[in-house]
Amino acid sequence: xxxxxxxxxxKLLLIGDSGVGKTxxxxxxxxxxxxxxxxxxxxxxxxxxxxxxxxxxIKLQIWDTAGQERFHTITTSYYRGAMGIMLVYDxxxxxxxxxxxxxxxxxxxxxxxxxxxxxxxxxxxMDDKRVVPKGKxxxxxxxxxxxxxxxSAKANINIEKAFLTxxxxxxxxxxxxxxxSENVDISSGGGVTGWKSKCC
Amino acid sequence: xxxxxxREEEEExxxxxxxxxxxxxxxxQLTAEDVYDISYVMGRELMAxxxxxxxxxxxxxxVRVLEMLEALVNEGSLTVEELRMERDNLRKEVEGLRRxxxxxxxxxxxxxxxxxxxxxxxxRPRFTLQExxxxxxxxxxxxxxxxxxxxxxxxYKSGLIPAREGPGGRREKDALVTRASNASxxxxxxxxxxxxxxxxxxQT
Numbered sequence: 001x002x003x004x005x006x007x008x009x010x011k012l013l014l015i016g017d018s019g020v021g022k023t024x025x026x027x028x029x030x031x032x033x034x035x036x037x038x039x040x041x042x043x044x045x046x047x048x049x050x051x052x053x054x055x056x057x058i059k060l061q062i063w064d065t066a067g068q069e070r071f072h073t074i075t076t077s078y079y080r081g082a083m084g085i086m087l088v089y090d091x092x093x094x095x096x097x098x099x100x101x102x103x104x105x106x107x108x109x110x111x112x113x114x115x116x117x118x119x120x121x122x123x124x125x126m127d128d129k130r131v132v133p134k135g136k137x138x139x140x141x142x143x144x145x146x147x148x149x150x151x152s153a154k155a156n157i158n159i160e161k162a163f164l165t166x167x168x169x170x171x172x173x174x175x176x177x178x179x180x181s182e183n184v185d186i187s188s189g190g191g192v193t194g195w196k197s198k199c200c
Numbered sequence: 201x202x203x204x205x206x207r208e209e210e211e212e213x214x215x216x217x218x219x220x221x222x223x224x225x226x227x228x229q230l231t232a233e234d235v236y237d238i239s240y241v242m243g244r245e246l247m248a249x250x251x252x253x254x255x256x257x258x259x260x261x262x263v264r265v266l267e268m269l270e271a272l273v274n275e276g277s278l279t280v281e282e283l284r285m286e287r288d289n290l291r292k293e294v295e296g297l298r299r300x301x302x303x304x305x306x307x308x309x310x311x312x313x314x315x316x317x318x319x320x321x322x323x324r325p326r327f328t329l330q331e332x333x334x335x336x337x338x339x340x341x342x343x344x345x346x347x348x349x350x351x352x353x354x355x356y357k358s359g360l361i362p363a364r365e366g367p368g369g370r371r372e373k374d375a376l377v378t379r380a381s382n383a384s385x386x387x388x389x390x391x392x393x394x395x396x397x398x399x400x401x402x403q404t
Contacts, residue, residue: 005351043336048347074333 006050006059010170011081012163013111015103016088017096018067021122024153025088026064029163034154041066043074051164053171060167079110084166088120091137091150092129097121100140116169117146120162125155231277235270242266327395334391 014022023041028034030047045064050057063082065075079085087103089096100119107117121137124130134150141148147165151158219241222234242262249255310316317324355361 005355043332044340046340046343048344073329074336077333 006057008056008058008171008174010058010060010083010167012060012062012084012086012166013078013082014062014064014086014088015075015079015106016067016086016120017090017093017099020067020088020090020093020096021153022067022086022088023064025086025120025122025151025159025162026062028153028156028159030062032156034156036154040068041071043071044078049163051167053164053168056171058167058171060163062163076106076110079107079115080112082111082115083170084116084118085111086118086120086162086166088122089132089137090123091121091132091134092123092126094131097132097136104144114173116166116173117144118162118166118169119144119146119148121148121150123152123154124150124157125152228276230269230273232270232273235266235273238269239263239266331391331395335395338391 014026016022018040019038023039023045024034026047030049041064043066047062047064048059049062050059052058063078065071065078085107087100087107089100091097104117107115119137119141121132121134137148137150147169149158149162149165151162153159219237222230222237223241225234246255246259246262352361
């Protein structure tokens with residue numbers, strides 16, 4: 001293309017148990033909408049959203065994974081290309097919180113070593129059905145040295161903030177270079193992202 | 201008291217132990233015949249006692265007791281016969297069920313990691329994980345291409361790239377057209393079509 005519409009491309013990945021609201025979180029961020037009907041994601045899907053940070057147009061390619069166990073062999077192959085991973089649990093579902101350690105292990109096994117991680121406790125609008133105290137989420141995030149937000153895709157709480165914070169954290173690690181001329185690169189699992197962070 | 205002599209003849213032919221033998225039998229193996237033998241033996245002994253009215257008195261009671269014993273023995277052997285028949289029937293039934301379940305077990309015994317697929321279920325699993333993976337990859341590739349095209353279109357619409365910009369712009373446009381026509385000619389070979397080719401194959 002003659003004119004690029006963005007300066008940087010960040011690939012993000014949403015993971016977590018089935019039904020915690022990964023697709024809804026993404027839908028809120030990309031389309032600013034919410035749908036109550038639960039449709040289980042088949043394997044893997046993605047959405048694109050361009051944001052502006054520090055004067056740079058950043059194209060976010062956000063991969064939405066199926067939480068169901070039967071899709072894991074498909075979804076784990078998408079970890080490799082991710083620069084940021086959002087691990088989502090449901091504050092009304094204790095099991096989804098218990099499984100966080102399992103998802104963190106998955107990240108260790110399948111993702112890039114320097115991937116930026118973030119923990120989201122979704123459905124925080126449903127305080128009457130809450131079983132996971134906010135403090136427990138904060139604690140586990142602190143233990144693993146990652147950021148934490150309680151979000152609600154339904155009530156639009158902290159959704160944009162979470163994505164922008166994750167993008168900022170990635171941007172901070174990104175070496176200043178000429179804008180990538182590649183278009184949306186759909187390659188998955190290959191690990192070819194042309195992106196390498198340089199830790200100070 | 202006319203019957204006993206008759207009985208004697210019968211018994212002496214059939215039973216080696218004689219009428220006295222019935223008294224030595226286990227009460228649970230007693231038959232009606234044995235009860236008749238016993239009554240014959242007792243009748244004979246009572247007769248030997250003479251016609252004392254006390255003996256006659258006793259004889260009535262003994263007859264009554266023997267009748268009761270006969271009824272019990274008859275009833276008992278009938279019940280035994282019924283139970284025996286019932287037992288045999290149940291045995292046959294159990295054997296039949298056992299045979300059935302073992303036949304079914306041989307069919308169902310697939311091991312812990314196997315499952316049965318109902319071939320008549322229109323919603324049964326059909327495609328492999330690799331096929332799903334390929335379809336998803338293709339879907340996402342096409343989706344990303346669509347986004348690129350939409351973006352380009354937006355650029356043209358907003359006047360960012362004038363349609364008659366010159367040779368460079370036109371080349372861009374030509375490239376788009378060829379890309380589009382390539383896409384349509386490639387359509388026939390998409391994985392989705394390949395996967396569903398069995399449908400057209402069935403009809404021909």
